[in-house]
Amino acid sequence: SWQLTQPLIIVGDDDGGKLFTPEEYEEYKRKVVPIRLRNRLYVSWRSPTGMDCKLVGPETLCFCTHRYKQHKTDYEVIPKDRPICVPCRVSRCPCQSYHYVPLNGTQPIRCRCKHFADQHSAAPGHSCNSCSKCSGFHSCFTCACGQPTYAHETVVETKEERLAQGRPVGQDVPYAAMGGLTGFSSLAEGYMRLDDSGIGAPSAELLESPVTSTDHPFLRAFQGPSSGSSGTRQVSPGKYSEQDDMAYFEKRYQERASYYIYCLIQACLHKRISKKKDQCMI
Ligand SMILES: [Zn+2]
Numbered sequence: 001s002w003q004l005t006q007p008l009i010i011v012g013d014d015d016g017g018k019l020f021t022p023e024e025y026e027e028y029k030r031k032v033v034p035i036r037l038r039n040r041l042y043v044s045w046r047s048p049t050g051m052d053c054k055l056v057g058p059e060t061l062c063f064c065t066h067r068y069k070q071h072k073t074d075y076e077v078i079p080k081d082r083p084i085c086v087p088c089r090v091s092r093c094p095c096q097s098y099h100y101v102p103l104n105g106t107q108p109i110r111c112r113c114k115h116f117a118d119q120h121s122a123a124p125g126h127s128c129n130s131c132s133k134c135s136g137f138h139s140c141f142t143c144a145c146g147q148p149t150y151a152h153e154t155v156v157e158t159k160e161e162r163l164a165q166g167r168p169v170g171q172d173v174p175y176a177a178m179g180g181l182t183g184f185s186s187l188a189e190g191y192m193r194l195d196d197s198g199i200g201a202p203s204a205e206l207l208e209s210p211v212t213s214t215d216h217p218f219l220r221a222f223q224g225p226s227s228g229s230s231g232t233r234q235v236s237p238g239k240y241s242e243q244d245d246m247a248y249f250e251k252r253y254q255e256r257a258s259y260y261i262y263c264l265i266q267a268c269l270h271k272r273i274s275k276k277k278d279q280c281m282i
């Protein structure tokens with residue numbers, strides 16, 4: 001039936017769990033897709049070194065325990081104030097703006113008050129619900145980049161703001177809540193530009209190779225300039241309809257992106273160590 005074949009990657013959570021009729025879907029696309037192409041917000045979790053250690057995607061959890069796609073990700077007019085707030089749309093959730101918090105494997109990380117992240121309030125200030133000594137969530141959990149969690153920040157940017165910093169923006173896509181997910185090619189280019197070691201992208205080939213014509217359109221849309229302007233590309237209804245499906249492809253993307261970032265960090269550290277060794281020898 002139509003209801004089972006609705007392209008969820010365009011609608012996201014905007015139907016409020018009550019599936020659109022074909023007419024409502026057409027109306028939704030007419031209204032939302034142009035706004036999305038024009039006003040996409042890019043969300044990442046940035047290290048003090050300027051590295052985007054986490055690219056936030058539709059399924060990425062917020063501090064409030066809801067997913068990015070459950071937040072207000074479409075703006076008809078982008079707010080003038082910075083930082084741009086991306087509030088949670090789940091009823092009664094006090095989260096005022098998307099805030100990424102890493103996991104320790106599959107476990108929530110701990111605050112310096114010893115309580116887990118999810119034992120803290122989602123309201124601004126992130127006070128602890130389980131003790132009175134906590135002055136707000138603060139975690140020393142170390143990221144792969146070597147910096148503690150508390151030194152990172154969740155960044156919400158426009159396309160123009162990213163371009164001005166030489167960061168990847170990917171192609172324009174009509175999908176809901178894409179956040180910081182851009183193509184693998186643009187990811188590689190962006191990091192090579194940020195990476196002054198000159199080592200480049202050790203695993204870019206590996207990252208690119210598994211994407212084939214049988215891949216989900218979500219991944220194929222990122223396949224570089226040969227695919228032309230994907231802004232008008234439609235997802236054929238019927239093939240991919242499950243929410244889990246989207247989660248699966250985002251997970252694959254995130255794994256590859258994380259692996260890429262990990263390799264680059266390793267390469268930079270190695271370069272720094274060998275530079276030090278060279279200096280010692282001189
Ligand atoms: Zn929430």
Ligand SMILES: [Zn+2]
Binds near residue numbers: 063
């Ligand atoms: Zn939230």
Ligand SMILES: [Zn+2]
Binds near residue numbers: 115135
């Ligand atoms: Zn705490």
Ligand SMILES: [Zn+2]
Binds near residue numbers: 111114115132134
């Ligand atoms: Zn506590």
Ligand SMILES: [Zn+2]
Binds near residue numbers: 047145146
């Ligand atoms: Zn980091």
